[in-house]
Amino acid sequence: MKTLAAGVQGSSPTLNITIFAVFVAITLVIVFRASRNTKTASDYYAAGRAFTGPQNGIAISGDYLSAASFLGIAGAIAINGYDGFLYSIGFLVAWLVALLLVAELLRNTGKFTMGDVLAFRMKQRPVRAAAAISTLAVSFFYLLAQMAGAGGLVNLLLGIEGNVGQDLVIAVVGVIMILYVLIGGMKGTTWVQIIKAVLLIAGAFAMTVWVLGKYGFNLSNLFQAAVDRGGQTGEALLGPGKQYGKTGTTKLDFLSLGIALVLGTAGLPHVLMRFYTVPTAKDARRSVVWAIALIGVFYLFTLVLGYGAGALVGPDVIAKAPGTTNSAAPLLALQLGGPVLLGFIAAVAFATILAVVAGLTITASASFAHDVYANVLKKGKTDPDSEVRVARITALVIGAVAIVGGILAKNQNVAFLVALAFAVAASANLPTILYSLFWKRFNTQGALWSIYGGLIVCVILIVFSPAVSGKPVDAKTGKSASMIQGVDFHWFPLDNPGIVSIPVAFFLGWLGTVLSKEHNRKKYAEMEVRSLTGAGAEKATQH
16 A cells, blocks of 8 residues: 655655664764763663753753654744744743743752652652653653654655555664663763754754845745745735634634643653753753753744745645645755755654654653652662663563554544643643642642543543544545544544643642642641752752
């Protein structure tokens, strides 16, 4: 069975694969070198807390800027203009929540995982188990979306036809990702993130300057060219409402998505875990400031790249290309610099997927080994070596599941998986983190009700949403935008449940707390002092 199309016309698959292979070879050498210093649990989980604020900030931006950010947002702007750029704004504003509410306090209170913070003044075993389940849920859906995206990227950029070819490349991506995690731990993964972030931002910067140069470094000229190329709907690119705002439902849907994105970032486990790789709370703050600066600059680049693709390539060509909107940035690279620039952008896109899935895998494996194995099953009576061994075995299992899931989902609409990851993070994780850090009365029952309640409500609403079933069939493609074709069992009207599930999770956390008499004032006082001052945190982080 053949796939839709054999890649972007005019590209050189051999060149693309060669550039990607060079990147993999260089990063594997770096990972091997980093592995020499990975001896303790702290080395494996938190890179020995040896990274500086700027280094960790670059790595955080590498974790955050996934292939969806690069390919998806540029394509959304090319097709929908202003409405597409609102995604960039949402992603960037989310970092202010992480910086102001979470970064420093989390770094001072925890050791290796989110479960450390949530269980600090609660009953250890039930809360750690709940935190691990939530972390694994977010990581798995995010991971599955990235792996499935790798399959689509193969078709788009490398011209590999047939299911067997795509399955093989997904498997190769998965195996390389597992190698990064098994060999280098957090230290090796962090260096991969840093290299990938530098390449991604440098590539986007070069293309941005190139596009602006074609229009005399005048944004007005670029916008006018995009409007002219857009035909009858060109004017709509410069104002709100082209994608959202046609009906009351789409306005509400956008609000719900925006809430999930803004609040979900501060609850994403693989982002939160990065705060533990720096030696002090000051470095944690600096790393988030660096991340905000780099991510903000990158999203400004996507504005130029999106409108540049609309002007130089045209929305009609983008819509007909394999991958549709995801092809906007590669097609623009081909238009600007020919096969060589496209080869570099293709390699960066694959490197992006590799780095993000590696970060997700180490987060999920650390959560299982540290929270479930060491603290729930072994009740804290385990040595660090066996804990790291379990983490490595878990990474193998997660990698295998991600490969199989990516292969099964490669032809499906996986947008709902990313939305689910953010919505789960915002529903199950963030309310519990904020209550734990700021509410003196919060207790174990409140934490369990908030985590499990937010997770269950969020998943149920997603399953019965239009993202999974019930969207009308598109006349051009003959397919529905829902994941499951030909059926309709949706009753929840919105694609993203954030506007409902997040308030419900906050409410359940409050209700569970006030209905329980448990309250550990002494532990809260200790947590408050530690989170605000960092006093005692260094001692707690020794393993």
